[in-house]
Amino acid sequence: MQHVLRIAITLAVSLFLTPAAQAQGVSLQDILQDHAEQIADPSRRTVGETLDALVSTGHPELPDFLTRWQNREAYQRDSDGLFVYVEDEDADPVVLLDISTGEAIGTAVSREVTQLRPNGGVRRVIGGALVQFQLAAEEPSTRLAALDAIADDPDESFLPLVEARLGVEEDPTILARLEVVLPGLVIAFAQDEQTRIDAIRTLDGNVSLDARATLNRLLSTRRYVAETLPDDANIATILEPGSSALSREDAYDMLVQAELAPPLISRAQQRDILAANVIDGRVGGIPVATLNTEAARDTAYAALVEADRALPIPAAAEIDAALSAHTFFDAYAEASQPVTTAARLTLDGIETRVGIYRFFDLSLDGISLASIYFLAAIGLAITFGVMGVINMAHGEFIMIGAYTGYVVQTLISDYTLSIAIALPLAFLVTFALGVLMERSVIRWLYHRPLETLLATFGISIALQQIIRQIFGTQARPFTPPDWLAGAVTINDVVSISSIRIAIFILGAIFFVMLWLILNRTRLGLEVRAVTQNPSMAASMGINPDRINMLTFGLGSGIAGVAGVAIGLFAQVTPDMGSNYIVQSFMTVVVGGVGNIFGTLIGAGMIGSLQKAIEWLNPTNTLAAQTYMILFVILFIQFRPRGMIALRGRAAGD
Known part of the structure; x- marks a missing residue:
């Protein structure tokens, strides 16, 4: 500490000496040569004085040399004692560099230069000297x-x-x-x-x-035991043996360790002591053959105690008396009670604020997860609500969207541009696949829910296998651009990744777009008409088959866009869609089918509740899924049509 203090003082003095040193044209090499012996062979005891002298010169090149010296990157040429750096320390011969200009000044084989290798203590002192320069650095x-x-x-x-x-x-x-x-x-x-x-x-x-x-x-404490409370101790807590803070066993162990009470002898230790004192087939005068009960062993052990060949076993009354005769307490390492009181009050206020921030952070996580579930489920909500089709291949459309983003990124190296292209392209690809699936399979299975479920489940398996054949089973990288790679940090408690924020914004954009489509366009009017009463809509000149086809394609296209967003932070694998299909169905069921507001509410409930369960049980993430399914089962018992019930199709059916 004294050496570092001297360095701090000499640094202040050096601020006035630096111009003089520069005016005289003194090179760093000349300064180092004045202390060459101490630099070449430093010790923890003497390096402080050497650093005092070096820092007092205020030479501008000194911080770089100290850094290299500390990192063992400085050398000394044996022939003339010149201090140098080397270009490649693994080469032989090495290229020697001037410590001021960095220019090559020659070469040398390994035996012609000596590496400066300060020990750990010396390196810490050098680090203390460097701090002075680093605090004033421009960077x-x-x-x-x-x-x-x-x-x-x-x-x-x-x-x-x-x-x-x-x-x-x-x-x-x-x-x-x-x-x-x-x-x-x-x-x-x-x-x-x-x-x-x-x-x-x-x-x-x-x-x-x-x-x-x-x-x-x-506020760190240590646990003590004494006959009376010491007057000079800063007591944090007085402990009662047998309480939740201090068990009787732990309290008595403290007495034994402090040599304030005799140790307890366990049954196993008692048997070992008896075995060690067997003489001519007897222990304490009792035949070994008769020691087949605890009472007999206690008698033999008591005989050994009387013969001073074993320690006595404390009785329960003796243990109680020993515990009652002593005081157990936690004492602060800090001696000043006013200081610890102020620290406790300040920390309690901080912890209250931390709790508020943690709730806010958990809420942000819930909103972030809800936005992901909303994107994944909104397409399913539309197809399920309008067409009554349980599409088990919905997760595979998400997967195809993610792979579309991956393929685009392999062709376009600009990550931002690749995402901008991947989003509409994924919509078009999955929209086309959705239309193809509806025209070839789904249209023949309307009003046959079991057959539709089995057919779409088979399609999901087929799509996974096709992707495995094309891309393999390994996870494919889909890298976000740098502006999405970080996180927005409010403080040490609250932060959220930039990708989650982008997904939230994307979800909000899709929510507004879908609301406008369904409520401000002719297509939306026809979709709502078919949703409420398909027979009446057909009688009014609306083609329900065309609406079903476009609706299924729209829902599939939105799933593809969701896949691009999800692929930015999740692994792009052939079975990634199965990770979201269950949550998507739960979101739709809770929110209410066919209603984007209901899907938004359902996503918020599912996402927030899942994050809350994970916070309560962070070591078991699988439990959150189980509890969520139980929640949905209970929820539909009270609201079978979801938070916002769809009107019309039940009457039409």
Whole structure:
């Protein structure tokens, strides 16, 4: 610590010396040669003085040399002691580089140069010196790395440097980091109690992991046992043996470890002791053949205790007396009670806010999952509602849409452009397949639900096998562009991936488009007419077969678009559609068939409930699916037509 403190002081002095050093034209090589012996063979005890001297020069090339020295990338030429870098350390001979210009100055075989290899202690001291330079670096990432290093290995000498940086820093990300690192240093090293308390209060409302870690360190406790409570201890909790916080067994173990009570002897230990004291077929004068009951073994063991050949077994009354005669408590490692009180109050407020943010984060996850289910289910809701067809191949249309995106991306290297092309192309491909499927199979099976279900299930298997034959069974990469690869982070608690946001926006766009189509176009009018009463619609000149064909194609096309969106974050495999078909049906059933508002509500309920179940039981994701199916079964007992019931088709049927 003293060495690092001296380095901090000399760095401040160097700010005034730097112009002079540059004016004199002193090279870094000349400065290093003045301390060549100490640099070549440093020790933890002497390296601090060497660094003091180097930093005091304020040479602008020094930080790069210190970094390379710390990383064991610096060398010394044996012939003249010149410090150099090498171009390729694995080559032989190596190309030697000038430490100032980086230009080649010759070559040398491995035995002609010596690598500078400081040990771990020396490297830590060098790292402390580098922090001073890194905090003033122009690159924000370098300054941020310096603050991370300070937080990982805090030192009192860093306190004035961090305070000075806080006064001039403009980058908001680094400012947020400074506002946590500085209180941590003040709390750890300030001598005045009120100053530490004020630093703790500055963290109020800060939900970052660093802020919580700083406060948790202050509130760390150790468990003690004593005859009476010590006057100088900062007591956190007084424990009662037999409570949920401290069992009687654990409390007595503490007494034994503190040598305040004799140890308990288990039955197994008792048998081992008896076996070790068998003499001429007897233990304590009792024949071994008679030790076939616990009472006999207790008698033999008591004889060994009287002969001082075994430790006595504490009776229950003795255990109770020992526990009653001592006090068990948790004490803070921090000695100041006002400091721990302030830390506890601040942390409690932060945890309350963290709970609110976690609920918000869980809600975002639920909305994100709901948008995925909405995209996957909206096509199914349309075909199921208008045509009454249970399409078990709906998941395969999602899969085909994902593979369409993959194929487009293999042809177009620009990921953004490939997605822009894949979305409409996937709609057209799956729309055409849907129309083909409706014309060739579905149209002959209307009003025959069992046959329709079996036929579409067979088609789903056939489509999976076709895709396996074309693309194989391995997952295919469908890479999102860079602007979708990250996440929007509000704080250390709340974040959501950019892909999920994009899918939510895509779902909203499709919701608006479908609402406009169904409510503001002639096609939508005819779809609603066929949905409510197909016989009456036919009598009014509407062709129900044409509407059914277009509706099935529209639902299939939307599934293809959903496949492109889902493929950006899920594995593109031949059976990926089966992962969404169950959720799609649950969404449609809960929301109400044939109604986009019902599908939206159903997706929100299914997505939110699934995320809530996963949060309650995070170690078993399969349980969420099971509970969701049970929920749907119970739900349809009370609302068999879903949240928004469709009117008309039941009357028409």
